[in-house]
Amino acid sequence: AQSVTQLGSHVSVSEGALVLLRCNYSSSVPPYLFWYVQYPNQGLQLLLKYTTGATLVKGINGFEAEFKKSETSFHLTKPSAHMSDAAEYFCALRGTGTASKLTFGTGTRLQVTL
């Protein structure tokens, strides 16, 4: 069985501040990990993904995430928040060697204030 836990359903940061969205996972096989972003009433857009290789992954819009196997974590960060970053963010997992069924976390809504 596999699962994804996102700590904090709502996160609020000031514009220009560091963004940190937390994701922990549980998987019996090496995981592939993803971060998606969703703007209101829209579909999901892939921000970044970790499959194999480098554990620090850079994505679009200045976001990055680091895969830490020892901590079973894949936290999303951005050095400086922008108003346009306000959205809901989902962490997702797929176990390697399995069909491409994604398991999603419950999401974290990011609010950016002036």
Added chain:
Amino acid sequence: DGGITQSPKYLFRKEGQNVTLSCEQNLNHDAMYWYRQDPGQGLRLIYYSQIVNDFQKGDIAEGYSVSREKKESFPLTVTSAQKNPTAFYLCASSPGLSDNEQFFGPGTRLTVL
């Protein structure tokens, strides 16, 4: 432009009625998926299809049905057996079932009156 289209964007239904949500993709992807999104629950997989004329139940298939008669189309029917159908429905596709990235459509918001 290649992508996934879902229609309609908003859908209202009376209790006891079946309703079909459309999903079309022109990405030439083999695999397609339907997810349901509820506030605070993330996305849950309803059905997925690896190839034409084949589909598998996901985690919450009860009260839903699908068909895959064409590679580019994967309609979802929400039947009257679905006890709580009001939700946001998202369709996705990927080149194959083992591919890493799924591409999502814009979604359909279904409200049961």
